[in-house]
Amino acid sequence: MATYATATRMTHDRAHAEDLVQKTYLRAFEAFGALTAGTSLKVWLFRLLADTALHTSGTWQRSPRSSPPTACPCRPSPEEHHPRLGDPRMSQAQALDRLRDHEVDAALRHLPQELAIVVHLADAEDFSPTEIADILTVSQGTATSLLLYGRHCLLHALTDAARRHGFLD
DSSP: OHHHHHHHHHHSOHHHHHHHHHHHHHHHHHHGGGOOTTOOHHHHHHHHHHHHHHTSTTSOOOOOTTSOOOOOTTOOOTTOOOOOTTOTTSOHHHHHHTSOHHHHHHHHHHSOHHHHHHHHHHHTSOOOHHHHHHHHTOOHHHHHHHHHHHHHHHHHHHHHHHHHTTSOO
């Protein structure tokens, strides 16, 4: 179930994720009559999930809206070369495809939580930045910025993993 995967990403704990999903579906059942025509059921449900997580003790605590985007834990130094996708000298995409799922999951876990959730919502759940903004109750610009920054940090971490395995120079 998609909500469970996202709840697990938010809480980093399967038991808490199960509780969060149960609370979310209970809230959805209670508020179903308030759902208006034209509203995406999936976006509405994920917004309830995020809202429930924010108000449940011991789960995801989003940083305040006024704070700048979370710092990337793996900032490259200016002299360090990190090839981009499409670089003609090598196929970074092919190297990244060789990484195992657990390595990608580990790289996501090492991202700051807010960035990992935004990347998960976009790339695993196929939400647009506009939908992510609605789910997380942030501006579309903030959602887009967090997504780009999160993907940058994830690409950096995955590139490092591909180098460790000898897939890249």
